[in-house]
Amino acid sequence: MKNIFKLPNVFRFVCVTLFAVTVLFNCSEEKFKESTDETLNITEFLRANTERYSLFLQILDITDYASFMNTYGTYTLFLPTNEAVEAYMTDLGVSALENVPLEDLQELAKLHILEQKIETTTFTDGKIATPSMQGQFLITGAVNTSDGSSITVNKSAKISTSNIEVGNGIIHEIDQVLRVATKTxxxxxxxxxxxxxxxxxxxxxxxxxxxxxxxxxxxxxxxxxxxxxxxxxxxxxxxxxxxxxxxxxxxxxxxxxxxxxxxxxxxxxxxxxxxxxxxxxxxxxxxxxxxxxxxxxxxxxxxxxxxxxxxxxxxxxxxxxxxxxxxxxxxxxxxxxxxKENYFIKKRLPAPVYFDLADQPEFRQLSSVFRVPGMWAGLSDAELADVTWEGTPALNYVCQALGSSSRPGWHGDVLESVRFRDGFNNNIEFTTPVIIKGQYKVWISWRTNLRATNSVRAYFNDTPLARTFNMQEYVNTGEAERVLESQGYKRHISPTSGNYNCKLLGIINVETTGRHKFKLQSLAYAGGQSWFDVVEFRPVDMDQLYPKFEAGGDGLIYE
Known part of the structure; x- marks a missing residue:
């Protein structure tokens, strides 16, 4: 060893390193890391914290849910403390969880579990969008006391510790056991x-x-x-x-x-x-x-x-x-x-309905892209509850935000169909918002594309409307508005854009107040996208030009 220190520095370093490595491999047992993530899963977390959660762990063991709560997945668990479970047993008049009917424990356990990771930052004052595994929804809210503000679940249980990260989801500790609704x-x-x-x-x-x-x-x-x-x-x-x-x-x-x-x-x-x-x-x-x-x-x-x-x-x-x-x-x-007050049926006269086709609930849930300039999202037929179509594309609809563009529609978005033509997307059917019974003129607006279909027929509750429309047709920007209206066209957004056109499809008689079906069918070939903006149902005795729609915004523009 002494001779080593007489060598140049570089050689000295190499020799020492080789010696250390030799000793390490000769004297130590081989160890291999078996996992890239050592974070405990939900069941493991409960077993590691039995002083606070042993009773809910016992519920999972009795119901045989402990094993699946320890597997890969993305869950949210609202976790009652031992004190909360003890209060639940006292309320039931039982001294042990084994005395609670198994089916009741199973329903209880599932009520506390959601199959999606949901942090408190996404809570609103009301229903959590994802139902519990039991099927019933949980309600969150806020309560202010002398001790400060707290988040409540189902109006009574307070979250005492929130957003505990575990390997297969997130845990929110609560101070009461949630109860399954059992009454009609x-x-x-x-x-x-x-x-x-x-x-x-x-x-x-x-x-x-x-x-x-x-x-x-x-x-x-x-x-x-x-x-x-x-x-x-x-x-x-x-x-x-x-x-x-x-x-x-x-x-x-x-x-x-x-x-x-x-x-x-x-x-x-x-x-x-x-x-x-x-x-x-x-x-x-x-x-x-x-x-x-x-x-x-x-x-x-x-x-x-x-x-x-x-x-x-x-x-x-x-x-x-x-x-x-x-x-x-x-x-x-x-x-x-x-x-808070008494009320009775109000007879309603026909009222206008402005149906933005891109405003679908599933798009609204995508808050990071919905009506965000430059962003878009594509959803398939199976992912949209109120929109259906015939055709082959797996992703056919796009909610495309155009707020930063020089060609915005109302609310800054349009609904895009990749290939709206026979053989690809033969037709598109929408469920409308509620329309009050009465007579209406139906208008449709679109963003012009010379590669879109040049012949589209519309249907209201499977009855064809009188006029077809051409999605390659540009709006007439030179004609006086009332003259243009007499020809069955109008400029529907303000400021006016030459890239958007709007046409009267016909007059309908809505016989019942409620939601109805509105279908578009392509009658011709298309080599490019089709962009739809708004379908208007305006009572026949209403001004058909005003209000207009704010281009790129949410407002209505009156004359």
Whole structure:
């Protein structure tokens, strides 16, 4: 060894290194890293923290869910502490989790698990978009106390520690066990003493039985219902103290069981098909009800949801506020809300509907690209609930933001079809927003492309409209607007763009208020993209030119 230090520095370094390596391999056991990620999965995390989570771990073990919660995946777990599970057992009157029926534990465990990683930064004041594995949705919100602000889950459980990263997802610690909703809508309403008069009205009209039915499925579509109930205090303020008062005011046929009786319609007008939580209502401009041909309008004003607040014929009609605190009550077959004032059916005149074809719910969920200048997203037929087509492309629709372009449409976007022609995409069918019954002129606007199809026919509920349109045709920018209108054309955006055209397709008679089908069929070859902007349904007695649409923006431009 002494001779080593007589060598030049470089040789000295080489010899020392070789010696160290030789010693290392001769004296140490070989070890290989078996994993590139040593982060614990959910079950491993619980086993490593039994002082806080042993009881929920026991629930996973009893239900045989511990193994799959330890596998690869992306989960969110709302994790009750031991104290929370102990309080749950005390409430049930059991001393051990083994005394809880297995099926109840299974449903309970699944309610706490979501098959998607969801951080608290994505929470909103309302329903989490992804349902739990149990099938019911969880509701988040905020509560302010003397100890500060907290996030709540299902209105009662507080998140004490959030966003705990684990190998297969994320964990939010909660201080209460979440409870599975076990009552139907009818039972949920009946169990609330403050809704006793509404319960009587449901029973008198036969709607109680409808709201007490379990979920059924037709073509995989569940029979969920949503109810907007009224408290006794709201009835009393409106002058109704008992069922006889309601019958005197509303039962004009004297037979509440008759679907045409006004009291029956009073209740039916508060029931809508579908699972509509407050978060869903906030983006639903009109809600179909069980009262035939009748809808309620929904308006979001700041953080308040208002029913039937509209301006008709220049007259402002004040809306009725939904009671947020008393709403979003999950039932086995739907959800229950309440309102702060009494309301009844409002007869509606035909109103314009401006249907931006690129405004689809699935595109809206892509917040990083939806209407962001220069961004776009392509979705397939199977990924869009309200758009279908025939043809071969796997990705055929593109929501393309054009806000930074010199050729923007309304809201700055268009809906693009890659090959809108026979053999590729034969036709495109959309489900419209709610249209109030009446007569309408139908206009369609598009961005001109000389390689797009030159002949398209439109259909409303499978009935062909009178005129076809040519997507290669440029708008006439020189003709006076009213003269152009008389020819069945107009310049629909402002400032006017020569790249967009708009044509009258015909007049339709909408016989029922609700959502309808609007289909476009290509009748010719296309060698390039087709870009669609807005379909307008304007009442026949309305000005057909104004309001126009703000190019690249969200506004309406009046004359």
């Amino acid at each position: 809508i009818a039972e949920t309403i009946e169990s609330d003493p403050s809704l006793s008069l509404f319960t009587e009205a449901m029973k008198a009209t036969g709607w109680y039985e409808v709201l007490d039915r379990p979920i059924t499925y037709v073509d995989s579509v569940p029979s969920y219902l949503s109810v907007i109930a009224q408290s006794n205090a709201v009835f009393e303020e409106a002058g109704f103290n008992n069922l006889d008062d309601l019958k005197t005011r509303y039962s004009h046929l004297g037979d509440p069981m008759n679907p045409e009786d006004s009291l029956n319609l009073f209740v039916a007008y508060r029931i809508s098909p579908g699972l509509n939580y407050l978060a869903d209502l906030a983006v639903t401009p009109a809600l179909i009800t069980k009262a035939p041909l009748e809808v309620i309008s929904i308006k979001l004003s700041a953080d308040t949801l208002l029913i039937n607040e509209e301006t008709f014929a220049g007259i402002f009609e004040k809306g009725v506020e939904i009671d947020r605190e008393a709403s979003d009550e999950t039932a086995t077959n739907g959800v229950v809300h309440t309102v």
